Amino acid sequence: MRKLTIKRPSLRALTLPGLSFVLAMFFGALLIAFSDSTVLKHIGHPVTFIKSAGVAIWQSYLALFEGSVYNPSLAKPHDALLSWYPLSETLVTAAPLILAGLSVALAFRAGLFNIGAQGQFIFGSIAASYVGFAFHMPIGIHVVVAVLAAIIAGAIWGGLVGLLKARTGSHEVIVTIMLNYVALYFLMWLLGTTRFLRPGRRDPISPDVLPSARMPHLAGDNYRVNLGIFVALATAAFVWWLLSRSTWGFRFRAVGANAAAAKTAGISVPFVMTAVMAISGGLAGLGGAVHVLGSDFSLTSGTAGNFGFDAITVALLGRAKPMGVVFASLLFGALRAGGGTMQANTNTPIDIVLVIQALVVLFIAAPSVVKWVFRLKNLKTTGELTAKGWNG
Amino acid sequence: MSLELRGISKSFGALLANDSIDLRVETGEIHAILGENGAGKSTLMNIVYGLVAPDKGEILVDDVVKNIKEPSDALASGIGMVHQHFMLVPVFTVAENIVLGHEKSGFAGILDLNEARERIKKVSDQFNFDVNPDDLIEGLPVGVQQRVEIIRALIYDAKVLILDEPTAVLTPQETDDLLKIMKQLKEDGTSIIFITHKLREVKAVADRITIIRRGKVVGTASPDASQNELASLMVGREVELAPDKGAHAIGDVVLKVEGLTIRDAVGRALVNNVNFEVKAGEVLAIAGVQGNGQSEVARSMVNLEEHVEGSIILDGSEVIGKSVRESLHAGIAFVPESRELDGLIGSMAIAENLILDLHDLPPYAKGIQMSPSVVLAEAEKRKEEFDIRLQSVNDPVSSLSGGNKQKVVLARELSRPVKLLVASQPTRGLDVGSIEFVHKRILEERDAGRAVLLFSTELDEVLALADRIAVMYRGEILAIVPSGVTAQELGLLMAGVVHA
Numbered sequence: 001m002r003k004l005t006i007k008r009p010s011l012r013a014l015t016l017p018g019l020s021f022v023l024a025m026f027f028g029a030l031l032i033a034f035s036d037s038t039v040l041k042h043i044g045h046p047v048t049f050i051k052s053a054g055v056a057i058w059q060s061y062l063a064l065f066e067g068s069v070y071n072p073s074l075a076k077p078h079d080a081l082l083s084w085y086p087l088s089e090t091l092v093t094a095a096p097l098i099l100a101g102l103s104v105a106l107a108f109r110a111g112l113f114n115i116g117a118q119g120q121f122i123f124g125s126i127a128a129s130y131v132g133f134a135f136h137m138p139i140g141i142h143v144v145v146a147v148l149a150a151i152i153a154g155a156i157w158g159g160l161v162g163l164l165k166a167r168t169g170s171h172e173v174i175v176t177i178m179l180n181y182v183a184l185y186f187l188m189w190l191l192g193t194t195r196f197l198r199p200g201r202r203d204p205i206s207p208d209v210l211p212s213a214r215m216p217h218l219a220g221d222n223y224r225v226n227l228g229i230f231v232a233l234a235t236a237a238f239v240w241w242l243l244s245r246s247t248w249g250f251r252f253r254a255v256g257a258n259a260a261a262a263k264t265a266g267i268s269v270p271f272v273m274t275a276v277m278a279i280s281g282g283l284a285g286l287g288g289a290v291h292v293l294g295s296d297f298s299l300t301s302g303t304a305g306n307f308g309f310d311a312i313t314v315a316l317l318g319r320a321k322p323m324g325v326v327f328a329s330l331l332f333g334a335l336r337a338g339g340g341t342m343q344a345n346t347n348t349p350i351d352i353v354l355v356i357q358a359l360v361v362l363f364i365a366a367p368s369v370v371k372w373v374f375r376l377k378n379l380k381t382t383g384e385l386t387a388k389g390w391n392g
Numbered sequence: 393m394s395l396e397l398r399g400i401s402k403s404f405g406a407l408l409a410n411d412s413i414d415l416r417v418e419t420g421e422i423h424a425i426l427g428e429n430g431a432g433k434s435t436l437m438n439i440v441y442g443l444v445a446p447d448k449g450e451i452l453v454d455d456v457v458k459n460i461k462e463p464s465d466a467l468a469s470g471i472g473m474v475h476q477h478f479m480l481v482p483v484f485t486v487a488e489n490i491v492l493g494h495e496k497s498g499f500a501g502i503l504d505l506n507e508a509r510e511r512i513k514k515v516s517d518q519f520n521f522d523v524n525p526d527d528l529i530e531g532l533p534v535g536v537q538q539r540v541e542i543i544r545a546l547i548y549d550a551k552v553l554i555l556d557e558p559t560a561v562l563t564p565q566e567t568d569d570l571l572k573i574m575k576q577l578k579e580d581g582t583s584i585i586f587i588t589h590k591l592r593e594v595k596a597v598a599d600r601i602t603i604i605r606r607g608k609v610v611g612t613a614s615p616d617a618s619q620n621e622l623a624s625l626m627v628g629r630e631v632e633l634a635p636d637k638g639a640h641a642i643g644d645v646v647l648k649v650e651g652l653t654i655r656d657a658v659g660r661a662l663v664n665n666v667n668f669e670v671k672a673g674e675v676l677a678i679a680g681v682q683g684n685g686q687s688e689v690a691r692s693m694v695n696l697e698e699h700v701e702g703s704i705i706l707d708g709s710e711v712i713g714k715s716v717r718e719s720l721h722a723g724i725a726f727v728p729e730s731r732e733l734d735g736l737i738g739s740m741a742i743a744e745n746l747i748l749d750l751h752d753l754p755p756y757a758k759g760i761q762m763s764p765s766v767v768l769a770e771a772e773k774r775k776e777e778f779d780i781r782l783q784s785v786n787d788p789v790s791s792l793s794g795g796n797k798q799k800v801v802l803a804r805e806l807s808r809p810v811k812l813l814v815a816s817q818p819t820r821g822l823d824v825g826s827i828e829f830v831h832k833r834i835l836e837e838r839d840a841g842r843a844v845l846l847f848s849t850e851l852d853e854v855l856a857l858a859d860r861i862a863v864m865y866r867g868e869i870l871a872i873v874p875s876g877v878t879a880q881e882l883g884l885l886m887a888g889v890v891h892a
Contacts (some may be wrong), residue, residue, distance in 0.1 A: 245761060245762055245764070246760045246761060246762060247751055247752035247757045247760045247761075250744070250752075251751075253740065254740065254748060257737045257738070257739045257740055258733075258736070258737040258738065258739075260733055260734050261733070261734050261736055261737045261748070262737065262748070263696065263716060264694075264696060264726065264728050264734045264735065265716075265720075265748035265749045265804075266715070266716045266717030266719075266720045266721070266748075266749050267748070268715065268717070
């Protein structure tokens with residue numbers, strides 16, 4: 001039987017992100033070569049120059065791989081599996097990013113540009129960690145309650161944006177940007193209060209969440225990889241179902257693609273805006289929970305890192321599709337995890353990773369560059385991104 | 393100046409848009425090119441104007457082969473074009489738009505518009521265009537903007553003027569003015585290629601008519617041919633232009649509108665104290681020039697307007713105050729004025745567009761889980777019933793032609809239990825075949841005992857379908873007249889003239 005929303009096997013959808021990544025790696029390689037002082041010493045001798053540049057590039061990208069997937073030198077005689085430790089790190093970074101990315105992607109599909117995943121992530125982290133360190137509950141139940149608290153906190157913070165847009169027409173981009181600041185400074189204020197400040201510490205850090213509230217490890221205590229990655233994958237499946245199989249998702253997509261027609265057909269646009277932003281916020285909040293309960297365990301002012309902003313990049317890279325977001329997040333998780341190793345083992349600074357990330361997005365946003373470089377004619381470049389501009 | 397096309401062919405992928413077309417336009421002739429949407433008229437003209445390169449064929453001006461690769465080559469050969477969508481900068485003045493690309497500057501690089509102003513005045517006076525070079529484009533009515541385009545072509549010495557569907561955007565009055573201008577230009581020696589699918593206009597001004605169907609010239613005709621003959625040539629089969637209304641029973645009042653006043657956000661009345669009623673089995677047409685409040689009245693029937701006063705009683709119960717959804721489910725089918733903007737979600741599948749209104753109700757959904765197979769099956773059923781020509785119901789609705797898009801809208805709106813059909817400009821921009829279908833369908837609804845409220849700016853459509861005609865002018869209903877009224881009388885009413 002034919003299905004409604006599954007289009008033709010869409011390998012073609014991967015063409016643009018894939019080629020963009022290849023192109024970004026190419027420019028990254030040039031940067032590695034030209035920023036390496038030992039390589040630059042040979043600039044007068046073309047043959048040695050190219051040789052040493054090749055070595056530098058190979059070593060850097062090898063280190064990137066060894067830092068993110070598999071590193072044989074980590075294996076111990078009694079535990080050969082330890083060489084997979086970097087993969088665990090990649091998954092730990094990817095899990096919260098998948099969730100925050102899904103948050104942005106869902107809003108995209110409904111025509112809303114949620115820049116506020118960062119703030120929603122922060123509120124999720126606050127709620128999860130507070131429930132995690134301030135209450136005593138049985139193992140199992142504790143982690144569930146903490147996660148639910150995070151979802152609700154994120155949903156309120158996001159839903160507020162939708163409500164404001166539906167009621168007053170305020171643009172969600174402006175509101176979410178501002179609410180990100182509010183969330184960040186609220187967190188910093190909280191960390192100064194006695195309720196949140198870890199006893200005996202003067203720098204802003206909260207107590208660790210109790211063991212009963214932590215995400216269980218998946219591969220023993222040697223690896224940080226935890227249930228969070230499965231939570232993230234299950235949530236991606238849920239978001240796929242929501243968007244392509246549920247009546248709510250149908251409405252979200254309808255409003256996202258043409259709000260006027262959706263309204264004319266009797267769909268309540270204000271309700272959809274509020275619901276989308278609440279669910280979107282809940283997803284980012286869940287990301288915060290997975291981060292705090294899975295790997296960080298305590299709150300600091302830098303808890304959210306760059307997750308909420310990388311989420312935007314990941315959603316773009318993943319064409320606002322749940323599977324796309326998963327793959328993009330795994331890629332970014334790997335780049336982040338591997339970047340540290342690369343910096344430590346070679347002359348290449350971790351900033352190269354950021355450049356590669358930025359270039360990937362740049363090429364996706366400018367598909368004609370990719371088309372030109374790879375001589376593609378029929379590359380489909382219109383995606384599912386339906387967020388509107390300022391006048392939308 | 394004469395223009396001749398020999399064996400012009402052009403294909404886009406598998407589609408043969410122009411198939412060895414021969415055409416000759418004599419000096420001082422109005423040559424109409426008649427064809428349905430998608431017949432290849434616009435492609436042909438874009439080739440002549442240098443916007444599209446032909447695969448084969450040549451263009452001769454005054455019997456000399458010209459190599460036209462770009463619009464500037466066309467202009468240099470004396471060919472000018474007025475596009476269907478104007479190429480004007482809205483925030484510039486008339487003069488600024490006309491010099492665009494040919495600016496002259498004076499001392500210290502300051503733009504010198506004096507010469508342009510004088511030439512615009514001269515052309516404007518010669519043909520009674522009534523165009524002021526210093527008016528801003530965005531403040532001008534569409535008809536005047538079009539004249540600016542014509543002036544631009546004339547100033548750059550066009551001897552052959554291509555008008556691409558020039559009346560599509562005009563009111564009946566503006567259309568009459570344009571036809572007059574075309575005749576004046578012709579007397580002045582300008583050749584005109586008039587692209588259109590409107591038969592009445594062709595008969596009014598054309599000297600010769602070439603009919604194009606599926607990229608081929610299928611015949612030439614003189615303006616003496618009847619509208620039915622022309623339409624049959626254009627569509628390729630017999631066409632019923634004036635649908636047979638037949639006898640039908642008129643029943644009780646279904647819709648009663650009293651004291652309807654609609655204001656804009658700052659409180660100005662766009663619609664002022666409008667009263668009318670529609671009975672079962674009756675078509676009430678609300679005619680009027682675009683922008684006299686009809687759109688707002690239409691939208692208020694399903695509560696899409698804010699700031700509404702008065703009452704709209706459907707079958708004994710008040711509509712105002714309900715949500716859009718409740719209004720639709722109370723028994724109103726609503727065909728909005730713009731299919732693309734308000735009727736359909738272009739990027740969503742045809743099947744999904746067919747159930748936009750019912751997507752969360754059984755059998756299309758169980759709880760919040762949708763049933764894709766039921767949605768697909770229903771789409772296949774409606775595709776047959778409404779003769780929607782498509783490749784797959786999974787394709788985005790934007791891939792359909794205008795006529796098929798409108799069929800999707802009709803198929804959706806008529807599959808709920810309907811007491812009242814509100815159709816706003818239901819055939820705007822459609823080709824003859826689709827217009828015929830939509831008209832038939834509207835009359836079928838009427839014959840089945842539904843009340844029909846038709847909003848139209850097309851005189852022919854109003855006269856063909858309506859049992860009674862209400863004419864709106866500046867937000868008020870000027871008169872409600874029986875269907876026996878003549879086009880002239882109706883035209884005058886639409887211009888706001890009431891007989892003493």
